[in-house]
Amino acid sequence: xxxxxxxxxxxxxxxxxxxxxxxxxxxxxxxxxxxxxxxxxxxxxxxxxxxxxxxxxxxxxxxxxxxxxxxxxxxxxxxxxxxxxxxxxxxxxxxxxxxxxxxxxxxxxxxxxxxxxxxxxxxxxxxxxxxxxxxxxxxxxxxxxxxxxxxxxxxxxxxxxxxxxxxxxxxxxxxxxxxxxxxxxxxxxxxxxxxxxxxxxxxxxxxxxxxxxxxxxxxxxxxxxxxxxxxxxxxxxxxxxxxxxxxxxxxxxxxxxxxxxxxxxxxxxxxxxxxxxxxxxxxxxxxxxxxxxxxxxxxxxxxxxxxxxxxxxxxxxxxxxxxxxxxxxxxxxxxxxxxxxxxxxxxxxxxxxxxxxxxxxxxxxxxxxxxxxxxxxxxxxxxxxxxxxxxxxxxxxxxxxxxxxxxxxx
Amino acid sequence: xxxxxxxxxxxxxxxxxxxxxxxxxxxxxxxxxxxxxxxxxxxxxxxxxxxxxxxxxxxxxxxxxxxxxxxxxxxxxxxxxxxxxxxxxxxxxxxxxxxxxxxxxxxxxxxxxxxxxxxxxxxxxxxxxxxxxxxxxxxxxxxxxxxxxxxxxxxxxxxxxxxxxxxxxxxxxxxxxxxxxxxxxxxxxxxxxxxxxxxxxxxxxxxxxxxxxxxxxxxxxxxxxxxxxxxxxxxxxxxxxxxxxxxxxxxxxxxxxxxxxxxxxxxxxxxxxxxxxxxxxxxxxxxxxxxxxxxxxxxxxxxxxxxxxxxxxxxxxxxxxxxxxxxxxxxxxxxxxxxxxxxxxxxxxxxxxxxxxxxxxxxxxxxxxxxxxxxxxxxxxxxxxxxxxxxxxxxxxxxxxxxxxxxxxx
DNA sequence: CCTCCTTTTGTGGATTTATACTAACGATAT
DNA sequence: ATATCGTTAGTATAAATCCACAAAAGGAGG
Numbered sequence: 071x072x073x074x075x076x077x078x079x080x081x082x083x084x085x086x087x088x089x090x091x092x093x094x095x096x097x098x099x100x101x102x103x104x105x106x107x108x109x110x111x112x113x114x115x116x117x118x119x120x121x122x123x124x125x126x127x128x129x130x131x132x133x134x135x136x137x138x139x140x141x142x143x144x145x146x147x148x149x150x151x152x153x154x155x156x157x158x159x160x161x162x163x164x165x166x167x168x169x170x171x172x173x174x175x176x177x178x179x180x181x182x183x184x185x186x187x188x189x190x191x192x193x194x195x196x197x198x199x200x201x202x203x204x205x206x207x208x209x210x211x212x213x214x215x216x217x218x219x220x221x222x223x224x225x226x227x228x229x230x231x232x233x234x235x236x237x238x239x240x241x242x243x244x245x246x247x248x249x250x251x252x253x254x255x256x257x258x259x260x261x262x263x264x265x266x267x268x269x270x271x272x273x274x275x276x277x278x279x280x281x282x283x284x285x286x287x288x289x290x291x292x293x294x295x296x297x298x299x300x301x302x303x304x305x306x307x308x309x310x311x312x313x314x315x316x317x318x319x320x321x322x323x324x325x326x327x328x329x330x331x332x333x334x335x336x337x338x339x340x341x342x343x344x345x346x347x348x349x350x351x352x353x354x355x356x357x358x359x360x361x362x363x364x365x366x367x368x369x370x371x372x373x374x375x376x377x378x379x380x381x382x383x384x385x386x387x388x389x390x391x392x393x394x395x396x397x398x399x400x401x402x403x404x405x406x407x408x409x410x411x412x413x414x415x416x417x418x419x420x421x422x423x424x425x426x427x428x429x430x431x432x433x434x435x436x437x438x439x440x441x442x443x444x445x446x447x448x449x450x451x452x453x454x455x456x457x458x459x460x461x462x463x464x465x466x467x468x469x470x471x472x473x474x475x476x477x478x479x480x
Numbered sequence: 481x482x483x484x485x486x487x488x489x490x491x492x493x494x495x496x497x498x499x500x501x502x503x504x505x506x507x508x509x510x511x512x513x514x515x516x517x518x519x520x521x522x523x524x525x526x527x528x529x530x531x532x533x534x535x536x537x538x539x540x541x542x543x544x545x546x547x548x549x550x551x552x553x554x555x556x557x558x559x560x561x562x563x564x565x566x567x568x569x570x571x572x573x574x575x576x577x578x579x580x581x582x583x584x585x586x587x588x589x590x591x592x593x594x595x596x597x598x599x600x601x602x603x604x605x606x607x608x609x610x611x612x613x614x615x616x617x618x619x620x621x622x623x624x625x626x627x628x629x630x631x632x633x634x635x636x637x638x639x640x641x642x643x644x645x646x647x648x649x650x651x652x653x654x655x656x657x658x659x660x661x662x663x664x665x666x667x668x669x670x671x672x673x674x675x676x677x678x679x680x681x682x683x684x685x686x687x688x689x690x691x692x693x694x695x696x697x698x699x700x701x702x703x704x705x706x707x708x709x710x711x712x713x714x715x716x717x718x719x720x721x722x723x724x725x726x727x728x729x730x731x732x733x734x735x736x737x738x739x740x741x742x743x744x745x746x747x748x749x750x751x752x753x754x755x756x757x758x759x760x761x762x763x764x765x766x767x768x769x770x771x772x773x774x775x776x777x778x779x780x781x782x783x784x785x786x787x788x789x790x791x792x793x794x795x796x797x798x799x800x801x802x803x804x805x806x807x808x809x810x811x812x813x814x815x816x817x818x819x820x821x822x823x824x825x826x827x828x829x830x831x832x833x834x835x836x837x838x839x840x841x842x843x844x845x846x847x848x849x850x851x852x853x854x855x856x857x858x859x860x861x862x863x864x865x866x867x868x869x870x871x872x873x874x875x876x877x878x879x880x881x882x883x884x885x886x887x888x889x890x
Numbered sequence: 891c892c893t894c895c896t897t898t899t900g901t902g903g904a905t906t907t908a909t910a911c912t913a914a915c916g917a918t919a920t
Numbered sequence: 921a922t923a924t925c926g927t928t929a930g931t932a933t934a935a936a937t938c939c940a941c942a943a944a945a946g947g948a949g950g
Contacts, residue, residue: 313868342812370875378812378869381879388802389795402752402788414896429874430839432937442899447938449897458723459788464839465780468878469791824926843906852929857908862926 079201079208086112086212093185093205097198100124102186103175103209107283108133111183111216119190122166135286140165142330150174151181154206156199171199173206175213182213226252228294231303234347235262235354245347254291256305259343262354263302263316265323266337266361270298274331281326287319299361303350306343316340317375337361340376359384367475370427386475401473403457410456418456421449426471430461496522496622503595503615507608510534510598513619515626516591517693518543529600532576545696550575552740560584561591564616566609581609583616585623592623636662638704641713644757645672645764655757664701666715669753672764673712673726675733676747676771680708684741691736697729709771713760716753726750727785747771750786769794777885780837796885811883813867820866828866831859836881840871 083089086103094101094114101114102124109132113124126134140162141147149157156173169189175182185206187194194202230248233239239248249255265278275295282290282302292303306312320338328334339360341353356377363383364371374380407419421439425446428435432450436443454461461467493499496513504511504524511524512534519542523534536544550572551557559567566583579599585592595616597604604612640658643649649658659665675688685705692700692712702713716722730748738744749770751763766787773793774781784790817829831849835856838845842860846853864871871877 373873374875379873379876381873381875381877382882383875384879385795385799385802385882389798392798392802416897427874429877443937444900445898448899452897463783463789463791464837464881465784465791465793466789467791467839468881469794471874471878472792472795826927842908853907854909854930855928858927858929 079205083212086209087115089209089212090114091116093187093202096201096205097187097194098192099190099194100188102127102188103183104133104186105183105213105216105220106181107280108138108184111213119188121168121188123168124186124188126166132286133284135284136165137167138284139326140167142326146172148330150184154203156194156202156206158194158199169193171202173202175206175209177210177214182210182217185209223252227254227292231292231294231301234303234350235301237351240348242347245350249291249347256289256291258305259312259345260291260303260305260347260350260353261312261316261341261343262350262357263304263320263340264338264354264357264361265300265302266339267298267300267333268335270295274333275300277331278327281330282319282323285319285322285326287322288315301354312343313376320375337364338375339364342377363387370475382472383475386472389472389476400477401470403459403470404473404477406457407453418449418453421446422453422457422470423474425450425461426467426474430467493622496619497525499619499622500524501526503597503612506611506615507597507604508602509600509604512537512596512598513585513593514543514596515593515623515630517690518548518594521593521623521626529598531578531598533578534596534598536576542696543694545694546575547577548694549736550577552736556582558740560594564613566604566612566616568604568609579603581612583612585616585619587620587624592620592627595619633662637664637702641702641704641711644713644760645711647761650758652757655760659701659757666699666701668715669722669755670701670713670715670757670760670763671722671726671751671753672760672767673714673730673750674748674764674767674771675710675712676749677708677710677743678745680705684743685710687741688737691740692729692733695729695732695736697732698725711764714753722753723786730785747774748785749774752787773797780885792882793885796882799882799886810887811880813869813880814883814887816867817863828859828863831856832863832867832880833884835860835871836877836884840877 079092083092090101090103090112091114094116100118100120103111103113104127105111110127110130113128123134123137126137138147144159144162146157146159150172151174154174154176156171159167159170159172161167161169171187171189171194173185175185185202187202230239230245230252234245239245267274278300279293282293282300289305290302291305294301304316306316320340324334324336324338327336339357341356341360342349344350344353360374360377360380363380363386364374367383367386371380371383377384404419407422411417411419421435424438425432425435428438432443432446436446439446450461453459459466459470461470493502500511500513500522501524504526510528510530513521513523514537515521520537523538533544533547536547548557551569554569554572556567556569560582561584564584564586566581568581569577569579571577571579581597581599581604583595585594595612597612640649640655640662644655649655677684688710689703692703692710699715700712701715704711714726716726730750734744734746734748737746749767751766751770752759754760754763770784770787770790773790773796774784777793777796781790781793787794814829817832821827821829831845834845834848835842838848842853842856846856849856860871863869869876869880871880
């Protein structure tokens with residue numbers, strides 16, 4: 071490294087832009103600095119050749135999701151996260167990435183961001199790489215400062231989120247103003263998503279937020295941690311797209327958490343998106359209920375993400391409480407089937423349960439029970455005879471369905 | 481009338497049997513005496529010729545239901561009830577009735593019973609008829625005495641019934657013993673049937689009990705009146721037959737009340753039949769709930785008679801109460817359809833309701849809505865788009881069904 | 891052992907249901 | 921007026937469901 075360069079990295083920079091230009095000048099290549107979430111912090115201005123990925127990054131002010139994802143799959147980001155050495159990355163043509171070199175900006179073990187150098191026209195020498203490493207260590211101070219501001223801001227955001235979900239902030243107007251004050255002005259319906267984990271740590275939480283924010287499938291306004299639960303406040307565009315996009319997000323999120331960190335036991339739930347911000351608490355409560363009910367009825371609710379998809383199970387706990395108080399007897403039909411099953415070593419009650427779960431679709435039910443459709447039809451006939459019920463009558467059918475669920479809960 | 485005869489009717493008779501033999505002797509025909517419910521009280525012993533109906537009556541200790549029914553249809557019994565004149569009834573061959581003469585035994589306007597004279601070998605003269613009328617007036621005293629015993633017995637019965645349905649008598653053993661004490665020893669499951677009327681009077685109550693007892697479709701152990709409601713304690717044979725027979729009884733009962741007294745607004749309900757007599761109160765409560773729910777959901781529950789046939793509606797009121805307390809919002813799907821209906825002058829909400837009531841049977845639903853099946857399919861598709869729901873998912877479908885019912889209750 | 895009863899599985903044919911495509915109509919906007 | 925959209929029906933065809941019947945397997949009890 072030359073003295074000149076050494077000095078140039080040591081001097082005071084007014085801004086990150088000046089700094090990135092200095093690196094670019096030294097290496098004679100386009101340079102980009104990102105934060106730990108791959109959001110663009112600064113990019114060198116005097117760039118002759120730039121690849122598609124860099125253009126997208128600059129335009130979108132963040133690295134495109136598919137690029138991040140690819141870097142994860144290729145092991146690039148994990149490697150960067152684990153060392154402060156520059157990493158040479160060969161070009162990946164199909165997503166428009168030229169040859170580049172990257173290094174993480176870090177304080178001890180915490181990654182604060184990344185410097186990316188695009189190798190345009192030349193290949194970096196060992197000396198260049200050493201200087202790049204030096205530059206990364208110099209960038210640390212700048213990013214630390216930014217990071218502290220960000221953390222402070224986030225604290226404010228989180229406090230507001232807590233006020234909203236605990237019901238402390240009750241007035242739509244007030245909430246809206248406070249959101250504006252901290253730079254969030256959605257003018258859109260807001261909803262709460264929850265993810266619940268078996269274990270939780272500060273480190274894991276950071277990873278989760280990182281993944282959630284980098285999937286870019288959805289607009290996360292505020293996030294926070296509540297014991298083992300991650301709370302996201304999100305904004306929707308149009309109601310219908312919102313549902314689809316959110317489901318997509320949750321799907322991707324879970325997949326990536328599983329692939330990248332090997333965690334597959336994740337419960338998720340999402341409340342309605344409400345225009346009126348008074349109801350964000352309700353959205354949170356709904357998301358909570360989704361999770362707790364999915365934990366109790368994982369089979370029945372495995373395709374449910376939203377509160378409205380809980381269907382009949384929204385009422386289950388109300389009824390269970392009332393049942394206990396009023397001491398209503400178990401439906402005699404169920405009791406009779408139970409007795410019959412015991413006496414004849416049959417499984418009519420389970421059969422009925424499956425039929426009800428499949429809403430009378432005998433083919434599906436037969437598949438699940440590994441028996442012939444006709445067998446199932448025969449059993450159904452017997453069930454109706456024995457239990458003295460009429461499944462053709464929707465009223466009785468629904469009643470039995472509920473009874474079965476309530477019955478199971480004992 | 482001869483002095484001899486006159487005297488013979490005036491003398492003291494030790495029993496109704498002696499009395500009926502005296503009439504038979506005088507008229508030279510078989511004679512039968514029934515109480516007001518057509519139960520056999522006495523019959524003449526020295527009978528040469530007897531028709532099928534009389535044999536059945538004597539064997540069964542009461543007049544067969546089809547005979548009673550026929551006499552009502554022919555206007556015989558109404559006529560007898562309205563006058564104290566003997567009535568000559570031509571033979572009705574198809575139910576085995578020969579020629580006969582009947583007269584009501586009455587005290588003022590109250591009918592206490594009937595005397596039947598079978599015209600075997602001879603036809604009664606005017607003089608015979610006058611003597612028969614005299615005999616009827618003499619029988620009054622005997623029947624009045626019987627009637628008073630019966631009423632007293634009934635009072636005891638009713639008191640026990642009240643103890644059971646109010647829960648005063650809690651112990652199975654005790655109830656069973658008390659039933660035995662008053663001559664009822666069913667050793668069978670017992671249930672409560674209720675009939676509720678818009679108006680009620682002592683006279684109507686008597687008529688109702690008369691009809692209920694004479695249909696002979698079911699074994700009524702005790703009956704009583706509770707404001708506008710008639711309460712029957714009934715015993716069952718086998719569970720399955722019980723349901724069928726009871727439904728049959730209720731059907732017949734309502735038909736006859738309508739045909740004979742022109743009353744068609746009748747609510748009915750029946751509780752389970754319980755082995756354990758502690759639960760007779762529960763049977764009563766169930767019957768009460770059947771009636772009140774049928775009054776609220778007459779369309780949905782028009783085929784329901786028994787508590788177990790209430791299906792999902794058993795839970796409706798629990799949920800409605802909880803809804804009020806917790807102030808749960810109306811399902812957004814319903815709200816959206818409502819809005820859409822208003823803006824486009826459509827009936828999607830009603831359409832959904834019918835589809836749900838018909839449990840997804842599009843043909844039936846189309847019939848009810850007077851539209852083409854394809855139209856309905858199209859509407860369903862639109863409904864699912866607009867409301868963002870998925871009726872293929874049974875969980876959502878059931879949830880919506882409940883929401884619609886709860887929603888309607890506002 | 892056989893017999894009776896329940897249960898399972900299979901077959902064939904009638905009926906119902908699902909789906910795609912099309913014609914037609916009326917309201918609304920251009 | 922013309923085009924477009926949402927709506928209603930009709931037809932045709934494939935898919936499924938339903939139903940009656942029969943063969944066969946397994947168990948309980950004599």
